[in-house]
Structures are given as structure tokens and as C-alpha cells.
Amino acid sequence: MENYIVAMLVFAGLYGLMALGLNVVWGMAGMINLGLVGFFAFGAYVSALLTKVLGLPIWFGVVAGAAGAAAAGMVVAMVTAKLRGDYLAIVTLGFSEVIRITASNEIWLTNGTDGISGIPGPLRGQVTPEAFNLIFLALVAVVVAIVVFLLQRVRHAPYGRVLRAIRDDDQVAAVAGKTVIRFKVEAFALGCAVIGLSGALYGHYTSYIAPDGFVPLITIYIVLALTAGGTGNNYGAVVGSVLVVFFMESTRFLTEVVPGLQAVQVAALREMLIGGALIVIMRLRPGGLLPERLPRIDLPESNLPQEKKAT
Amino acid sequence: MGLLDVRNLHRNFYGVQALAGVDLVVEPGTITGLIGPNGAGKTTVFNCVTGLVPPDSGSVTFDGRDITGWRPERITQAGLVRTFQIARGFPRLSVLENLMLYGARQPGETLWKALAWTRDQAAREAEVRERAVAVGRRLNLGHVLNNAASDLSGGQKKLLEIGRALMTDPKLILLDEPIAGVNPTLANQIADHLRSLCDEGISFLVIEHHMDMIARLCDPVIVMAEGRHLAQGSFAEIAADERVQDAYMGKRRWAS
Numbered sequence: 001m002e003n004y005i006v007a008m009l010v011f012a013g014l015y016g017l018m019a020l021g022l023n024v025v026w027g028m029a030g031m032i033n034l035g036l037v038g039f040f041a042f043g044a045y046v047s048a049l050l051t052k053v054l055g056l057p058i059w060f061g062v063v064a065g066a067a068g069a070a071a072a073g074m075v076v077a078m079v080t081a082k083l084r085g086d087y088l089a090i091v092t093l094g095f096s097e098v099i100r101i102t103a104s105n106e107i108w109l110t111n112g113t114d115g116i117s118g119i120p121g122p123l124r125g126q127v128t129p130e131a132f133n134l135i136f137l138a139l140v141a142v143v144v145a146i147v148v149f150l151l152q153r154v155r156h157a158p159y160g161r162v163l164r165a166i167r168d169d170d171q172v173a174a175v176a177g178k179t180v181i182r183f184k185v186e187a188f189a190l191g192c193a194v195i196g197l198s199g200a201l202y203g204h205y206t207s208y209i210a211p212d213g214f215v216p217l218i219t220i221y222i223v224l225a226l227t228a229g230g231t232g233n234n235y236g237a238v239v240g241s242v243l244v245v246f247f248m249e250s251t252r253f254l255t256e257v258v259p260g261l262q263a264v265q266v267a268a269l270r271e272m273l274i275g276g277a278l279i280v281i282m283r284l285r286p287g288g289l290l291p292e293r294l295p296r297i298d299l300p301e302s303n304l305p306q307e308k309k310a311t
Numbered sequence: 312m313g314l315l316d317v318r319n320l321h322r323n324f325y326g327v328q329a330l331a332g333v334d335l336v337v338e339p340g341t342i343t344g345l346i347g348p349n350g351a352g353k354t355t356v357f358n359c360v361t362g363l364v365p366p367d368s369g370s371v372t373f374d375g376r377d378i379t380g381w382r383p384e385r386i387t388q389a390g391l392v393r394t395f396q397i398a399r400g401f402p403r404l405s406v407l408e409n410l411m412l413y414g415a416r417q418p419g420e421t422l423w424k425a426l427a428w429t430r431d432q433a434a435r436e437a438e439v440r441e442r443a444v445a446v447g448r449r450l451n452l453g454h455v456l457n458n459a460a461s462d463l464s465g466g467q468k469k470l471l472e473i474g475r476a477l478m479t480d481p482k483l484i485l486l487d488e489p490i491a492g493v494n495p496t497l498a499n500q501i502a503d504h505l506r507s508l509c510d511e512g513i514s515f516l517v518i519e520h521h522m523d524m525i526a527r528l529c530d531p532v533i534v535m536a537e538g539r540h541l542a543q544g545s546f547a548e549i550a551a552d553e554r555v556q557d558a559y560m561g562k563r564r565w566a567s
Contacts, residue, residue: 150426153428157419157420157425157428157436158411158419158420158425158436158439159419159420159421159424161404161408161411162412162420164401164403165401168401168403168404169399169401171383171399172401173412174362174382174383174384175363175383175384175392176384176413176479177384177387177388177413177415177479178384178412178420186422294403294404294457294459295405296405296457297407299444299453299456299457
């Protein structure tokens with residue numbers, strides 16, 4: 001049971017990283033990205049292949065996975081530069097499917113639908129599986145903390161201000177003197193780097209990746225996590241991810257105690273509970289559990305009398 | 312040669328000729344009015360001059376440089392900035408952030424500097440903030456600086472538009488209907504602000520439909536009609552011009 005809880009916390013952390021990446025792209029810069037899982041898969045495959053096939057160190061694979069996903073994100077952002085709204089949603093969704101189907105068919109590289117097994121993990125085999133679980137949980141927690149710290153900096157820097165301005169009106173942002181396309185491409189790449197990082201860690205944790213682990217449903221979960229936690233808020237992204245994993249897993253036990261249901265009905269009941277809980281959250285807190293807040297700046301009062309005179 | 316020199320500007324939208332060879336000049340140190348009936352092409356001139364809509368042909372020269380076809384951000388950086396007719400902008404940013412966004416040369420807009428939180432970013436950010444607070448207070452927005460821009464009244468939004476433009480240290484501001492829908496008291500305040508800013512060396516080109524405001528504020532006044540420059544002069548001259556009356560009221564076909 002403890003192992004199960006630790007594993008779920010690791011997944012909550014990995015979901016949290018993806019939600020943080022989405023928060024840069026969608027929450028701050030306002031670009032829709034329904035291809036999250038594609039960048040997640042990209043990071044996972046890059047790191048798995050580098051470490052397993054070429055025998056490179058795990059840290060190198062993880063960094064390369066994040067960088068690879070960033071590069072892929074940059075390409076997608078430049079290709080879709082002129083698109084917005086629904087069109088961007090469809091192209092990014094298509095991108096993630098292209099990644100998944102490519103991974104299923106390029107057997108020489110990815111071993112096709114059989115997937116890649118035996119991906120090395122830090123200290124795996126040298127310690128007990130329980131200890132490995134805990135070490136990985138600590139690792140994920142540290143990574144999440146560092147990413148939150150860095151993204152909070154971006155959010156509070158002039159950079160984040162420009163991204164939020166582009167989210168509201170990119171034409172006026174250009175009139176404000178900002179090179180909108182540069183910010184869009186960079187933000188997309190930054191968000192995808194974080195998502196790729198999550199994917200790379202995922203592979204090293206589970207030791208096995210396959211195309212059917214990268215279905216669009218995961219993208220939907222992450223969008224739900226960010227929306228429930230608070231779009232635009234980095235802490236909200238993490239809280240929302242923990243919440244989504246908690247809902248998905250706890251309903252597993254809840255439905256066990258309901259008597260007289262068949263397995264299929266139990267599964268349906270879970271989905272209903274998850275959906276219902278999210279509706280309740282969004283009804284009570286439309287901005288998410290931790291809504292985005294405007295930065296407040298304490299202003300010196302010294303000039304106020306002057307202003308009164310003017311009015 | 313003026314501060315802004317527009318020559319023979321053309322722009323069609325799917326067969327509708329919005330601009331049919333506009334010429335206009337804004338001399339430095341003036342508040343130049345730009346009037347004309349609806350559909351005359353005034354806003355299209357603004358869009359073409361500021362790079363939001365590329366002109367089909369013609370040239371735009373600003374401060375001695377040919378800026379035709381430049382991207383909007385480059386034109387703003389060169390010292391020519393515009394405001395929008397329907398107060399557009401950034402409703403989910405605070406008023407102060409709206410102002411600070413327009414600050415030029417911000418190192419913190421470079422991604423790695425934002426991540427590393429460099430010293431030059433922090434220093435420049437403090438400068439920009441100080442300037443934004445000063446601009447906000449000058450425009451009587453001092454008490455709402457921390458509010459979301461979406462919470463401002465219509466008149467305050469117009470003031471914020473002017474404030475944002477000021478933050479770029481412009482030489483010329485193009486104002487698209489700065490007092491449309493604003494109560495007369497606030498309209499007079501806005502006019503006073505514009506006049507004192509002009510005295511400090513900023514020139515203006517103003518689209519406006521309130522003729523009393525044009526009469527009080529603008530000299531010279533340029534009249535556009537059907538995508539062309541129609542007349543130019545002091546307000547009194549313009550008001551007496553029969554071509555202008557025709558453009559606004561229609562021709563007197565059955566005049567007795």
C-alpha cells in the first residue's frame with residue numbers, strides 16, 4: 001500500500017510538471033496546446049534511447065529529452081505561428097498523434113508497439129524496489145520545486161508580463177514594442193521543455209515505454225488539472241495535478257464498496273465521480289482552486305497630494 | 312519635410328478602396344486633427360502608418376526615416392506609437408503593468424535573464440516602475456494603479472491608452488478618438504493633458520468626431536473623404552470650406 005501511494009505521488013509530480021509546462025504555453029501566453037502528450041512522448045523516447053541504446057548517463061538523457069522536446073516545440077510553434085484558437089488546437093492534437101503513430105511504426109528505432117523495456121533508472125537494482133520508489137519520489141519533488149521556482153521568476157519578470165499581454169491581445173502587444181513571434185516561439189519551447197522533462201523522468205521511473213501509453217486522454221487530464229488548480233498560477237498547476245491523480249485513484253476504492261455492481265459499471269461510476277467533482281470545483285471556483293492573482297505593488301504615498309490638486 | 316510624411320498611400324480590402332492615394336504631413340510640435348465622415352479611411356491610415364496593416368503602395372516617412380512596411384514593434388521603438396479607438400489592451404493586467412509593459416529596452420524581456428534574475432533586469436524594472444507610477448499619477452490614475460485594467464471606467468481606459476503611449480518616450484502619438492464616449496469634464500481634462508504634453512515636445516495626430524474639441528485643440532486640421540486628403544487648414548478655414556461641407560452633408564444637387 002505504501003508503495004502504491006508513493007507511486008501515485010510520483011505520477012502526481014510528473015503530471016504536475018506537465019501542467020507547469022502547459023501553464024507557460026496556455027496559462028501565461030494563451031496559446032492552446034492539445035499536443036502535450038506528444039512532447040511528453042518525445043522526451044521519453046529521446047531519453048530512453050540515449051540511455052538504453054547508447055548507454056549514456058541518465059542525467060544526460062533527461063536533459064537531452066527536455067532539449068529535444070523544446071526543439072520539437074520550437075518547430076511546431078514556428079509552423080503554427082499564424083494559427084490561433086481552434087486551428088492551433090487541431091494542429092497540436094495532430095502533432096501528438098503523429099508522434100505516437102511514428103513510434104508505433106518505426107520499429108527499427110522505437111521497437112514499435114512492443115515498446116522499449118529495461119530503461120535504466122537511478123540506483124535501480126542497487127537498492128530495494130521500495131527504496132528506489134522513495135528515491136525517485138524525492139528526485140521528482142526536487143525537480144518540481146526547481147521548475148516552480150524558475151517559472152515563478154519568469155512569471156514575475158517583465159518576460160511574464162509580456163506573455164500575459166500577448167494572451168490578452170497580441171496586436172496591441174506588438175504596438176507596445178514587443179516582437180510577438182519571438183515570445184510565442186520561446187514560450188512554446190520552454191513549456192515543451194518542461195513537458196519533455198516529465199516524459200524523460202517517466203521512462204526512467206517505469207523502465208518501460210510504449211506508444212499506447214501516450215494517448216490523447218493524458219493531455220485531457222493535464223488540461224483538467226491546470227483548469228481545476230488555477231490557469232496562470234504555477235502553484236495551481238501542481239495542486240491541480242495532485243488533485244486529479246487523487247480523484248482518479250481514490251474513486252477506485254470508493255466504487256469497490258458500492259455493492260452489486262459489475263466491473264464495467266464501476267468504471268463508469270468512477271468517470272462520473274471524477275466529472276462531477278470537477279464540475280463542482282469549477283462551479284464554486286471558476287478561476288480554479290488557486291486563481292491567478294494580479295501582482296500588487298506597494299506604492300509610496302508621497303505624491304498623492306499633488307494628484308488631488310490636479311483633479 | 313514634416314515629422315510624419317505620408318505620400319500617395321493606397322490600400323484595398325477585397326475591392327473596397329479604403330485608401331486611394333492619401334497624402335498628409337504632421338509638422339513637429341503640432342496637435343494635428345484628422346477628421347472626415349465615417350468610412351473616409353482615417354483609421355486605415357493609422358493602421359498603415361503603424362504597421363498593423365501593410366499598405367498596397369505609397370510611402371511613410373517618420374523623423375527622416377522611411378518606415379513603410381516596418382513591423383509594428385519597430386515603429387513603436389522608433390518613437391511613433393498609437394492608441395486604439397475602442398479601448399483595446401490588456402484587461403487581465405493591472406493598470407501599472409499595462410503602463411510598465413510599454414517601457415522600452417527591458418532586459419527582463421530576455422528569457423535567460425528572466426530565469427537568472429540578473430541585476431540589470433532588476434535595476435531597469437525599478438526604473439520602469441518609477442516612470443509608470445509617475446505617468447499614472449500625472450494622468451490621475453494614481454489610486455487605481457493596482458486594479459485590473461478591466462475594472463477601469465471608460466474615461467479612465469482612455470487615459471490609460473494615453474499613458475501607455477507615453478511610456479514609450481514617443482515623438483509622435485496617433486490618437487484614435489481619445490474622447491469618444493467620455494463625459495465633458497473628463498474630455499476637457501484629456502484635452503488639457505494633450506496640450507501640456509505638446510508643450511513638452513510630443514506631437515499628436517488626432518482622429519476625433521467632437522468638432523468643438525477639434526476646434527479647441529487642433530491646428531492644423533486635415534479632412535479626409537473617400538480615402539483621400541480633401542482639405543487642410545485651421546478649423547475656421549475648414550469649417551468654411553464648401554468641399555468639406557459637401558463631404559459631410561452630401562452635395563447640394565437641388566440647391567435653389
